[in-house]
Each structure stands twice: as C-alpha cells, then as structure tokens.
Amino acid sequence: MEQKYEEEIQMLQQEIEMLEAEQEETLRTIFIKHGDRLQEELKSVCEERGGGGAHKRALSKLHTEVRELEKDLRRQTEINGIALNECFVKTLHKSERKLVQQLRLAGHCSVLLFQVEFAVTEIQEDDALLRRVTELNIVVDGVEFKDFSAFVSRMEDTKDLLLFFRTLRTFSERCEERRQTFQHFQAPGD
Amino acid sequence: MDSQMEPMEHGVLNHLMALERGGMRPQDQHQFERLEMLKVKALTLRAKRDQLKHQTDAIKILKDKISKDLPLQDDDNAGGLIEMQQSLLTAWKMQLKDLQRAHHLIGGYDLVECKEGKSVCVAFHTAFEGVYLDTYNMELDLTRTVQISRHNIPPSLPLESFAKQNLQKDLKAFLRTLSQNLNALAGRRQQVSLVKELVGSVEVMESNQLCNILVLMCTEQGETPKAVLCTLEYGDLTQCLPTRVSIESEDKTISESPQWKKNQSLLLESPAHTALLTMRRMGSIA
Numbered sequence: 184m185e186q187k188y189e190e191e192i193q194m195l196q197q198e199i200e201m202l203e204a205e206q207e208e209t210l211r212t213i214f215i216k217h218g219d220r221l222q223e224e225l226k227s228v229c230e231e232r233g234g235g236g237a238h239k240r241a242l243s244k245l246h247t248e249v250r251e252l253e254k255d256l257r258r259q260t261e262i263n264g265i266a267l268n269e270c271f272v273k274t275l276h277k278s279e280r281k282l283v284q285q286l287r288l289a290g291h292c293s294v295l296l297f298q299v300e301f302a303v304t305e306i307q308e309d310d311a312l313l314r315r316v317t318e319l320n321i322v323v324d325g326v327e328f329k330d331f332s333a334f335v336s337r338m339e340d341t342k343d344l345l346l347f348f349r350t351l352r353t354f355s356e357r358c359e360e361r362r363q364t365f366q367h368f369q370a371p372g373d
Numbered sequence: 374m375d376s377q378m379e380p381m382e383h384g385v386l387n388h389l390m391a392l393e394r395g396g397m398r399p400q401d402q403h404q405f406e407r408l409e410m411l412k413v414k415a416l417t418l419r420a421k422r423d424q425l426k427h428q429t430d431a432i433k434i435l436k437d438k439i440s441k442d443l444p445l446q447d448d449d450n451a452g453g454l455i456e457m458q459q460s461l462l463t464a465w466k467m468q469l470k471d472l473q474r475a476h477h478l479i480g481g482y483d484l485v486e487c488k489e490g491k492s493v494c495v496a497f498h499t500a501f502e503g504v505y506l507d508t509y510n511m512e513l514d515l516t517r518t519v520q521i522s523r524h525n526i527p528p529s530l531p532l533e534s535f536a537k538q539n540l541q542k543d544l545k546a547f548l549r550t551l552s553q554n555l556n557a558l559a560g561r562r563q564q565v566s567l568v569k570e571l572v573g574s575v576e577v578m579e580s581n582q583l584c585n586i587l588v589l590m591c592t593e594q595g596e597t598p599k600a601v602l603c604t605l606e607y608g609d610l611t612q613c614l615p616t617r618v619s620i621e622s623e624d625k626t627i628s629e630s631p632q633w634k635k636n637q638s639l640l641l642e643s644p645a646h647t648a649l650l651t652m653r654r655m656g657s658i659a
Contacts, residue, residue: 188411195418202425209432210464211471217439218468238459245462252469259473262495263481264545272471288475303478316503342503345480349552 204277215271264352266290280307285318292348293355296324301344316342323351385409432460482548491516497526497552499559501613502644506559511551519544529582530554553611558584560613560644567646574659575649578602585610587645591652592659599624601633601658603640615641632657 260266269289276283282305289298302318319342321335331354338347388409435457438444477483483496497509511524519540526532532551539547561584568589569577579588587605592598601622608616618640622628636657639648652658 185408185411188408188415191415192411192418195415195422199418199422199425202422202429206425206429206432207467209429209436210460210467213432213436213439214464214468218465220439222465242458242462245459245466249462249466249469252466252473256469256472256476258484258486259476259481262484262545262548263476263479265476265479265481267472267475270468270472270475272474286475286478288479299479314505316500319503343500344478344503345498345500345556348479349549349556352549 204274207274211272264355265292265348275302281305292351293359294325295351295355295358297351298322299344299347301342316344318342319344319347321347385413428456428460431456435460480552482552487512492522495548497548497555499556501556501560501563504563506563509555513544526551526555527558527582530558557611557613561585561587561607564613564645567644568649571646572649572653574653583610587615589645589649591649593622593624593627594656594659598659599627601627603636605640605645613644 267288267290269287271287273285274282275285283302285300285302287298287300289296291297298321300318300320301316304315304317306313319339321339323331323335334350335347338344338350477498480498480500483498485494486492487494492512492514494510494512497511499506499508509524509526511526512522514520514522521532521536521540524532530551535547535550535554539550565577565580565584565587568575574592576590577587578590579586585607587607589603589605591601591603593601599622601620604617604619604621605615606617606619607614618637620628620633620637627633636648636652639651642648643651649658
C-alpha cells in the first residue's frame with residue numbers, strides 16, 4: 184500500500200520536472216522569436232485591470248520582479264562595459280550534479296560588435312562547482328587589425344572566454360581614446 | 374519545517390493527534406501516520422502536476438497564436454487574459470535571468486547594491502584556458518569617498534597601491550586592473566598545477582605565492598640523462614607568460630644547443646605545461 188503511493192510520488196515528481204523543463208523551453212522560444220512584439224503587447228495589455236485579487240497580486244509581483252531584473256541588468260551592462268542585445272540559452276543536459284548549456288550572445292562593446300557562441304559544462308562536486316568552457320566561436324565586427332583576428336583565433340583554441348572579453352574591453356577603450364585624440368588634433372573644418 | 378507544510382498537511386497532523394489521544398497501538402499509529410503523509414504528498418503533487426500541465430498547455434496555445442500572428446487578447450475569456458499576461462511576464466523574466474547569467478559567465482563583476490546603495494559588492498571571476506578558477510569578492514563603501522570595506526584578495530597583490538591609483542577617480546579602471554592581475558595570478562598558479570598534473574617527469578623546484586618565479590627541473594633525454602634547470606621569471610604581473618627564461622645545466626653543450634634555444638622560445642611563448650608537453654613529445658625531455 185505504502186509502495187503504491189511511493190511509486191506514484193516518484194512518477195509525479197518526474198512528470199513535474201519534465202513539465203517545468205518543457206515550460207521553460209517554450210517560454211524561451213517564445214521570447215527569442217517574438218520578444219520585441221511581446222513587450223509591446225505587454226505594455227498595452229497591462230494598462231487594463233482584470234481578474235481577481237490573487238491574480239492581480241501575482242501579476243504585480245511578476246511586474247516588480249521584471250522591473251528589478253531590468254534595473255539590475257542596466258547596472259551590469261554599465262559596470263561591465265558590455266551590452267548584450269541577444270541571448271539564447273539552450274540546456275543540453277540537466278541533472279542533479281551536471282549542467283551543460285549552449286549560449287549564443289550578440290552585443291557590443293562601445294563600437295565593437297561581437298557574436299559569441301559557447302558551450303559550458305558545470306559539475307557539482309562535494310564542495311566545489313567545476314565549470315569549464317568546452318566550445319567557443321567568436322565573430323567581431325568593426326576591427327580591421329590582422330593581429331586582432333590572430334588573437335581571436337587563439338582565444339577560440341584556448342577557450343579563453345573571459346580573456347576575450349577583458350581584452351575586447353581594453354581594446355575598445357584604446358580605440359575610443361585614439362579616436363578622441365585624433366578628433367582633438369583635427370583642424371576645425373576638416 | 375513547519376513553514377513548508379501545506380494547509381492539508383496541517384489538517385492531517387491535527388487528525389493524527391486526535392487519534393493518538395484516542396489510543397491507537399504505537400506500531401499501528403506509525404504505519405497510519407506514514408500512510409496518511411504519503412497520501413497527502415501524492416495529492417499535493419498530483420494537484421501541482423495538473424496545474425503545471427494546464428499552464429504548459431496554455432503557453433503552447435499562446436506560442437501558436439503568436440506564430441500565426443493572431444491577436445493575443447481573447448475578449449470573451451478574461452481569465453485567459455490574466456494567464457496570458459502571467460505567461461508573457463514569466464517569459465520576459467526568464468530572458469532577463471538568462472542575460473544575468475550570461476554577464477556572469479563572461480566574467481562580469483556581478484555588481485550588487487547593498488545597504489540601500491551605501492555600498493556595493495563586486496566579484497572578480499578568474500579563468501584560464503576555459504577552466505573557471507577562484508572568484509574573489511570585495512565590498513566597496515560609497516558613503517563619502519570610495520573605500521574598500523571587505524575583501525578576500527590575496528595579500529601578495531598590491532591592493533593598496535591599486536586603490537591609491539584609481540579607486541577614487543576611475544572605478545572601472547580600478548576593477549579592470551584588479552581583474553587583470555587576479556586572472557594573471559590564477560593563470561600562473563593553474564599552470565603550476567597543470568605542470569605537476571600532466572608532466573610528472575618535470576619537478577617544480579621553486580614557486581611562490583605570487584607565482585612570479587618558477588623553477589623547473591627537466592631531464593634531458595640521452596645516453597646519460599642530464600638535469601636541466603629552467604627558470605621562468607614573470608616580470609609583468611598582468612601576464613600569464615614569462616618575461617625571461619634561463620636554461621642551466623651542468624653540461625654546457627646542452628644549454629647552448631639549438632634544441633634548447635628552441636625550448637627556451639617555447640617556454641617564453643606558450644604556457645608552461647603546453648611548452649613542456651611539446652618538449653616531451655619532441656623527445657627533448659623525459
């Protein structure tokens with residue numbers, strides 16, 4: 184009798200996990216494809232009041248959460264000097280101790296545009312989280328230097344995602360400095 | 374524990390306590406309690422599963438409508454409207470969380486405001502060749518001037534000097550300098566680990582906290598194996614590669630040989646473990 188319940192409980196827990204994962208995937212897909220249009224709809228729809236108290240409370244809680252997240256994102260963008268316009272996450276494997284994801288990012292660092300695709304694997308050991316980049320593809324627009332392409336190739340080979348972004352930031356700052364210096368020395372009317 | 378219980382479970386417990394007062398046999402009581410708990414858990418999970426299924430179906434319908442460019446609002450279904458808003462907001466929330474994670478993964482500072490904006494906490498993530506290493510943290514007090522209030526930056530780094538240079542006038546430059554130095558340190562330290570792990574035949578004779586000097590003892594392949602000492606000096610602490618490599622051996626012909634001149638270049642141009650593995654592969658060292 185007990186066993187019957189235990190089996191049912193296990194089955195239900197698995198079903199719930201699956202449904203949650205499915206929901207996540209569908210929501211992600213909706214947002215990737217139609218994010219802009221949805222934000223428009225949301226703005227117009229949210230003006231209306233409807234539904235009961237509990238629903239309204241849940242909705243306004245979600246609204247607050249979204250606003251907080253947007254605020255936080257602005258903070259990160261500002262301090263990191265990296266603006267992410269596109270972010271596509273695909274979870275290839277998720278278990279209690281292991282997570283494998285593929286990410287595709289597009290954005291810019293000042294005037295330099297980039298597209299980065301990478302795969303990351305996380306393994307939870309007893310007392311530490313091991314994380315590594317297993318694939319890396321980088322495309323940068325707005326840089327004509329041959330050395331930079333060699334640098335990007337090297338980053339792809341060594342999977343040094345963090346070094347790439349650190350260098351991109353430094354490089355874009357120097358480009359900006361150079362541009363300002365050049366402007367400074369240009370005679371008016373040139 | 375109490376806060377996690379559903380209202381239904383509370384009801385069951387009261388019921389059980391009443392039974393206890395009524396005088397059941399202890400072993401029957403245990404069995405009964407467990408069975409009741411399982412029954413409740415199954416009921417709760419079933420309800421959750423059903424709710425999720427309903428939500429997931431609604432979201433799929435939403436996705437369908439969007440793809441077909443149909444209007445999302447269903448005038449005759451006000452409840453559906455609320456659900457749709459909830460789904461959309463949840464989707465938006467998920468996208469924002471993905472973006473946060475992306476910033477975190479590409480080595481962002483994960484800046485967090487604390488104490489109502491009076492201070493901020495930043496994290497310095499380090500990585501080397503795709504492997505994420507330690508994360509260091511710092512709290513900056515912003516009340517009058519910018520002050521470092523707490524941190525776990527390794528003492529071997531000249532933190533005060535960095536702070537003196539940039540902290541007040543250019544916070545981003547300060548963060549950048551620290552991040553560069555911490556990553557370079559983590560990278561040099563990781564190379565030492567990898568040398569020990571991957572190239573057992575080479576002995577690490579000397580290293581230090583700052584990992585700015587590395588002395589390796591290699592064994593030259595030959596009729597009589599000879600010891601070759603490689604000293605790597607890292608003059609630029611923002612870099613993972615040495616600025617100077619010296620080769621020493623009892624046998625002068627070894628250290629002067631073209632083979633070892635090449636090895637010296639390898640050690641200057643590539644990470645220590647990579648250079649040593651190449652040297653081993655080429656038969657230069659054991």
